[in-house]
Amino acid sequence: MTMIQRILVLPLILLALTSVSAPALSQSKDSYPVAELARIMGELHYLSYRCRGEEAQHWRREMLNLLDLEAPTRGPVRTRLIDAFNAGYGLHDRNRTRCGAQGEMLERQLASEGQVLARQLTHTYID
Secondary structure: OOHHHHHHHHHHHHHHHOOOOOOOOOOOOHHHHHHHHHHHHHHHHHHHHHHHHOOOOOHHHHHHHHHHHHHOOOOHHHHHHHHHHHHHOOOOOOHHHOOOHHHHHHHHHHHHHHHHHHHHHHHHHHH
């Protein structure tokens, strides 16, 4: 991803991940922060799709944008990001996460985690 692309995409992700302040994310040294962001986006997509219906495709579109910028061609990075998104989606599909107060609380928590991660990525690659 070029510097210009990073400058354009990460603030958009920050704006999309609106929530209250978030605790620091703990990451293992083997983690790939962009894959972690993809997982969070997959979780948010599941909640949005399940609770708002088939038309709720915002997080899927954001994931496609992320793929276009981070891994535009087939390969291990693109596969890893897609797998992370699908794992996030599948987690809540298997657990049958409920809409309503539980879903809204989880969305806020995930958005907060994603916001912290996006800021960390912005700081790492842009600042």
